[in-house]
Amino acid sequence: MRQRTGASIPVGILVLVLLPLILMPIAAVFVFAFRGGPAAFLKSLGSEDAQFALRFSLLIAFFTAAINAVLGTWAAYVLAKHRFPGERPLAIAINLPVAIPTVVVGTSLLLLWGPIGLFGKALAPLGLQPMFTPVGVLLAHLFVTFPYMLGAVKPLLDELEVTYEEAAYTLGAGKWQTFRWVILPALRGGLFSGTLLTFAHSLGEFGATVMVSGNLRLRTQTAPLYIFAQFEAGNVAQANAVAAVLAALSFAIFFFLLRYSGRKRA
Amino acid sequence: MASDRSSRLQGRLALLGGGALLLYALWPWLPVPGRAEQPRTVVFYGFSILGEAMNDDVLPAFARSWRRATGERVEFATAFAGSGTVTNQLILGVPAQCALLSLELDAQRLADAGVVPAGSWRRLPHGGVVNRTPFVLVVRPGNPKGIHDFPDLARPGVRVVHPDPLTSGGANWAILAEYGAAARRLPDQPRQAGFQALLGVWRNVTAQAASARAARTQFENGFGDVLVTYEQDVLEDAQAGTLPGEIVYPASTVLSEHTLVVLDKNIAPSERPLIDALVRFLWSEEAQRLFVRRGFRSVDERLNAGNPAFGTIRDPFLVADFGGWKRVKREIVDGIWKERVMREVGK
Numbered sequence: 319m320r321q322r323t324g325a326s327i328p329v330g331i332l333v334l335v336l337l338p339l340i341l342m343p344i345a346a347v348f349v350f351a352f353r354g355g356p357a358a359f360l361k362s363l364g365s366e367d368a369q370f371a372l373r374f375s376l377l378i379a380f381f382t383a384a385i386n387a388v389l390g391t392w393a394a395y396v397l398a399k400h401r402f403p404g405e406r407p408l409a410i411a412i413n414l415p416v417a418i419p420t421v422v423v424g425t426s427l428l429l430l431w432g433p434i435g436l437f438g439k440a441l442a443p444l445g446l447q448p449m450f451t452p453v454g455v456l457l458a459h460l461f462v463t464f465p466y467m468l469g470a471v472k473p474l475l476d477e478l479e480v481t482y483e484e485a486a487y488t489l490g491a492g493k494w495q496t497f498r499w500v501i502l503p504a505l506r507g508g509l510f511s512g513t514l515l516t517f518a519h520s521l522g523e524f525g526a527t528v529m530v531s532g533n534l535r536l537r538t539q540t541a542p543l544y545i546f547a548q549f550e551a552g553n554v555a556q557a558n559a560v561a562a563v564l565a566a567l568s569f570a571i572f573f574f575l576l577r578y579s580g581r582k583r584a
Numbered sequence: 585m586a587s588d589r590s591s592r593l594q595g596r597l598a599l600l601g602g603g604a605l606l607l608y609a610l611w612p613w614l615p616v617p618g619r620a621e622q623p624r625t626v627v628f629y630g631f632s633i634l635g636e637a638m639n640d641d642v643l644p645a646f647a648r649s650w651r652r653a654t655g656e657r658v659e660f661a662t663a664f665a666g667s668g669t670v671t672n673q674l675i676l677g678v679p680a681q682c683a684l685l686s687l688e689l690d691a692q693r694l695a696d697a698g699v700v701p702a703g704s705w706r707r708l709p710h711g712g713v714v715n716r717t718p719f720v721l722v723v724r725p726g727n728p729k730g731i732h733d734f735p736d737l738a739r740p741g742v743r744v745v746h747p748d749p750l751t752s753g754g755a756n757w758a759i760l761a762e763y764g765a766a767a768r769r770l771p772d773q774p775r776q777a778g779f780q781a782l783l784g785v786w787r788n789v790t791a792q793a794a795s796a797r798a799a800r801t802q803f804e805n806g807f808g809d810v811l812v813t814y815e816q817d818v819l820e821d822a823q824a825g826t827l828p829g830e831i832v833y834p835a836s837t838v839l840s841e842h843t844l845v846v847l848d849k850n851i852a853p854s855e856r857p858l859i860d861a862l863v864r865f866l867w868s869e870e871a872q873r874l875f876v877r878r879g880f881r882s883v884d885e886r887l888n889a890g891n892p893a894f895g896t897i898r899d900p901f902l903v904a905d906f907g908g909w910k911r912v913k914r915e916i917v918d919g920i921w922k923e924r925v926m927r928e929v930g931k
Binding site: 370372373374376377380428432433434438447449450451532533534535536537539549550551552570574577 | 594598601605606608609610611612627632635659661662663664665673676677678679794795797798800801804
């Protein structure tokens with residue numbers, strides 16, 4: 319039972335603490351974005367660089383979400399359905415990206431794929447150089463967001479009753495048919511929330527991206543990098559316009575996530 | 585039932601929203617009929633304060649002149665950051681065809697890393713130097729701390745905002761300016777005078793930013809009493825009255841010289857004429873006039889009358905007066921600032 323009476327004081331204190339910590343900074347982005355009026359906001363947002371940065375970030379987020387949805391589900395399936403030596407270490411390794419600072423991810427990618435790295439050296443004679451290109455950004459985002467899909471799908475797979483699967487096999491379904499018609503529908507919720515989380519995280523990724531993107535405007539500059547570059551250059555209005563859009567997008571994604579998980583519980 | 589329908593509606597809404605986002609994101613790359621042909625792209629890297637002058641004036645002017653000459657469209661992908669940052673990115677292999685660095689030292693680092701042939705920039709006009717600008721001080725409006733020259737930065741209680749010499753070319757110029765001004769005042773013991781001057785300034789450095797431009801943003805956001813920076817970066821705003829401060833010209837200061845490097849390894853044979861034309865254009869009268877208008881001092885002295893806002897400096901000097909960047913880096917930046925001053929400050 320939750321206490322209904324006498325809640326106003328603890329709740330009030332909580333709000334007071336959260337106000338400068340979380341709520342006011344978010345509000346400040348929107349206040350500053352619209353300080354010059356809606357016309358100035360649209361003008362900042364309409365610049366070629368800002369438009370490119372937003373589009374590029376969205377595309378990377380779509381690709382990241384799509385690729386990791388498949389990769390993550392597959393990894394979850396393998397880990398949930400098979401017992402093998404070294405299972406624990408592998409599970410830990412796959413979840414590692416959550417724990418590693420994103421800047422370190424960027425550095426390690428540069429060290430592997432860059433011109434001085436192991437893969438980079440092998441690719442150089444072929445004229446391939448993934449770092450400082452959109453491919454490099456995608457690689458970084460795949461790395462950083464990999465565990466989200468796994469975290470959303472694996473618990474569902476673990477809970478899934480084996481009997482359904484066995485029933486399907488008994489009825490003559492193949493491995494793929496069973497996966498497609500029995501397991502996948504049961505995972506829908508996890509797939510949805512995992513994909514959205516991956517998308518949202520990719521949209522806002524900064525630490526790894528700044529290392530591997532080369533920060534080229536109209537080529538590899540993502541929206542967060544654009545915000546940082548414009549803010550550093552003193553163009554606060556331009557930075558805030560894009561920041562406000564990113565924040566609004568995150569709110570929308572979060573809204574759907576919460577609605578969805580709320581419905582599932584109800 | 586009603587909740588089921590509303591949830592399905594919400595699902596559709598989410599799908600629709602996602603689809604709209606994807607369409608928006610893909611739009612520029614969709615093959616819509618009637619769209620102009622793909623332009624040729626030049627990748628140009630530069631140090632922090634160049635951004636506006638290059639993106640708004642010089643590169644568009646070149647694109648127009650190239651279009652007039654050949655009918656082709658040129659587009660520029662540009663990136664501007666601290667000169668040291670840019671140099672590191674070039675070493676790691678960013679696909680730039682040209683880069684304008686804040687100081688020749690960074691060009692030498694590129695040569696050491698095998699990115700460009702040693703001394704290749706020296707064969708360009710003016711030894712590769714595209715433009716110049718003196719190092720100045722920016723103080724709060726009304727100059728409340730009474731700062732008139734470099735020695736005033738050493739006074740107790742003065743908070744100095746300085747770019748970081750690790751990533752910023754401007755910071756290296758600033759160190760040379762602080763050292764050189766003192767050394768030229770006391771020519772019989774320049775090293776001791778320069779050391780004392782640097783020690784005084786760096787005891788008071790309260791904020792270090794990654795680039796000259798970032799240092800200026802820190803100053804504008806209210807940090808510190810005085811900023812050491814390029815005249816160019818603050819000239820336009822000072823004229824327009826939007827600089828939250830005043831420019832103070834030291835009696836003696838360095839004129840920074842900005843070096844162009846051409847990265848042959850990133851230039852396909854078919855791009856050669858385009859890049860060569862761009863390089864020539866940077867020293868053309870048209871481009872140099874644009875630089876002057878944006879607050880850079882031209883390598884062609886005659887053009888510098890074109891900007892009345894330029895302040896006068898009684899005793900300007902160049903890095904060549906101290907033996908060039910190799911020597912300045914070894915003896916002053918590393919030998920005195922890093923080895924002695926920073927150790928003393930860290931105590």
